[in-house]
Amino acid sequence: MAKTPFDIELDELTLARARRGNMDACEQIYRLYRQPAYSVACRVCSCRELAQEVTQEAFITAFRKLGQFRGDSPFWGWLRRVVVNHSISSLRKSPKADPVELKDHHASSEASADRIGLAMDLESALSVLAPEDRAIVWLHDVEGYNHQEIAGLFGKTESFSKTRLSRARSKLRDLLDAPSAMGLAQSALAN
């Protein structure tokens, strides 16, 4: 079974020290969750620079509000909510962000050629979606948010979330079924 950020072990002592404002403990937490936090921000914002800013702000907010984390659920669940809130807020301010570039994803992948090909197709298809649609499909399908939570994040109704998810999935399916159409769409985006 693949490891998820929920599996990251964070000991109570580090958490307690961080709550008291100990910088070494905060740094330890930052290093543990830096990558998943950035990854979620990147997927929601679809822009590396924006995602970096969002991750910074999210960690600052999280450390300031650490006293509000009760510890009765996994820390990543709480931190992820902070990251997603900041990401959506940034997305609303600058919705026309540049899509995530594929070349970096290439370099980091160590899977087989087939899997890389499939991942590339998925990445390409995602980059064609509208920013809000991309964020919604990611939050629902990968992060496990329900429609009520997504609606709350965007300040809209549940039917908004359902409609956009269905539209995004259908567009993704079309794009994955017809790679040539995806190429056209991407070149249209580039132009």
Next chain:
Amino acid sequence: MLYSKVHIMQKEQDPLNLGSLPQISPPDDDWPVIRDALVQHQKKRRFTRMAFSALAAAATVTLAVGLFINQPVVSPAPVSVDSPVASTAAPVVNGERTLDSLIALSQQMENRVRTFRTEVGGMPTDSLIYQVELEDLVAQVDFELSVQPDSIDLWSQRVNLLLDLSRLYQNQLRRDYHRMASL
């Protein structure tokens, strides 16, 4: 059996298998920036706490004097030499009233803030940071109140913080209203 159930659920949740995409690595180490921001925040918080204590003390004195002037003087119970309790009971009356009215005021303010919170939409970053700081301070005062529940000083701090929060929301609502009106 269990595996196939989990597999089906995952398929329904993520039909396009987006979850299979790898995590994206962050480009730079942002810890120095985050640490500096946190250190600044800690300094500012210490200063704010000191300023609030001074303000709260002043507010308490004003409130106590106001209550003392406006309230009819409670005639102390006849002091009996045999009753040691009676001699200490009378002077507490004004203090208790101050505490009660502060608690009531704090509850009122909290209800008001709660109502505003449901009405206000997205906030700009600067207001959001201020809101987070204020909520942080309220949480801290709440923690201190759990240790000293009868501290007039702490209750006045709480009222002042909630008043600031309520002003923040009111301003945002005003902004939202003007934005809607201009459409």
